[in-house]
Amino acid sequence: MTTLHIAIIGAGMAGVTCARTLRQAGHKVTIFEKSRGLGGRMATRSSAFGSFDHGAQYFTVRDQRFELAIGTASGVCKPWSANAVRVLDPNGRVIEAGLPGGERHWVATPRMNDLVKFWGKPLVLDGNVLLQTRVMQLMPDRLKIGGWQLQAETEGGGQQVFAGFDQVILAIPPAQASILLKASGLGELAQPLTNVRMDPCWTLMLAYPQAVQPGLITLGPQWNAARSTHHRIAWMARESSKPGRERIERWTVQASAPWSAEHVNDTPERITGKLLKAFAEITGIRATPSHVDVHRWLFAKTAQPLGPSYLWSKEQGIGMCGDWCLGHRVEDAFISGLELALAVLQKR
Structure with missing residues (x-):
């Protein structure tokens, strides 16, 4: 050969x-x-309060070849209890719960890029x-x-x-x-x-270290992940709920594709303010985060393969x-x- x-x-x-x-x-x-x-x-971004999977939030395993390959990475991949993912209206009310067929969400540990x-x-x-x-x-x-x-x-x-x-x-x-x-x-x-065609996505990362103090486990809603029909936000996930992650309360918020495209050239400061406002509207969390970061993906999700x-x-x-x-x-x-x-x- x-x-x-x-x-x-x-x-x-x-x-x-x-x-x-x-x-x-x-x-x-x-x-x-x-x-x-x-x-x-x-991708995973580190902070003083823990990590954020600011790109892919999870993956599914449907193809047998992928399943076999995952088996070669023993201990790296673990199921994430996001099967109770909600679909929310703009005011945070649950429209749907659960996933069709009970399909599992998987994450790599201790970071998605691992x-x-x-x-x-x-x-x-x-x-x-x-x-x-x-x-x-x-x-x-x-x-x-x-x-x-x-x-x-x-x-x-x-x-x-x-x-x-x-x-x-x-x-x-x-x-x-x-x-x-x-x-x-x-x-x-x-x-x-x-x-x-690939759509852009603005991603917001928030940390609330006060949520690990005695007597306070989590802030806001008691679900780990949700899809949203709010015009600004498509997805939210509690990073600290993922296996192998740090306990400090952290959220990753991904903006909707249409809103991200409309605001693709906005400043990070402007994006942060708008997404924080929408996040508070949906979750009811109005506490000031100790850590705020934002990332722009120009090519985030395939719209036309x-x-x-x-x-x-x-x-x-x-x-x-x-x-x-x-x-x-x-x-x-x-x-x-x-x-x-x-x-x-x-x-x-």
């Missing part, structure tokens, strides 16, 4: 799943990630994960016929060229993939991405994967990365 050297851009669920599958098949894989760690939207980090650890130990490295352009390799080299911006704003790749896989949002392909003179490969589980050009040696191919679930990202890796192995 000829050993290939494959570059994967993006270290979220899809990218790491693809990378680990190709590595297990005997190929060399190098991951490029613009952020400071692995996880993508399976599942991706667990699967990516062998690649990190190989020395083949380059963090804070943003790939700006793909170019034909000067020495390897039919190969690729990558021009990247590294930490501190420096420029570096990484060469010697047989294939390149883009495990990033479609808008970012399209920009990179067009900058590389490969605009024709971006054409299938034009109909894919691609359809196929991946894109692969054997001729160019370039592929694309992500949850956006199939939907918006963590499981969709896993399936996309896995099936692209299998296509690379079968069709090369």
Whole structure:
């Protein structure tokens, strides 16, 4: 078997799943990630009062392949008692309770990004994960016929060229993939991405350390998670209810897609004020939080998926994967990365 050297851009669920599958098949894989760690939207932000899963809040397990893979991460994934999730009207009144079929919610512990980090650890130990490295352009390799080299911006704003790749896989949002392909003179490969649409999301993080004082367990409602029909807020979750988390009362509040799109360019201060007001209206929690943070996801949730589980050009040696191919679930990202890796192995 000829050993290939494959570059994967993006270290979220899809990218790491693809990378680990190709590595297990005997190929060399190098991951490029613009952020400071692995996880993508399976993200966790730390604070002095505990952590916040400010990206994906949970995942479901429906595909047998995903179930088997989860089994390899013993102790990392645990069920979260959010099965009593409510659907609330704008005033916080319960419209519905429970989930169809009693489907379980799962989380990685002690942080949501720990599942991706667990699967990516062998690649990190190989020395083949380059963090804070943003790939700006793909170019034909000067020495390897039919190969690729990558021009990247590294930490501190420096420029570096990484060469010697047989294939390149883009495990990033479609808008970012399209920009990179067009900058590389490969605009024709971006054409299938034009109909894919991903909505933005503003996320608010709140901590109330007074809620762990003696005699006071929680503030406000006694449920752990809720979907909301309030025009500003789509989802709320009590982070301290998740297994393996810190006890201090913490909430993650995710704004609705239409409201986030309307206010996508607002300042963080303006967003914080508006979401705090809506949170108080829904939950009745009017205490001043000791910690407030906000994060904007420009590409948060797939509104219009691609359809196929991946894109692969054997001729160019370039592929694309992500949850956006199939939907918006963590499981969709896993399936996309896995099936692209299998296509690379079968069709090369």
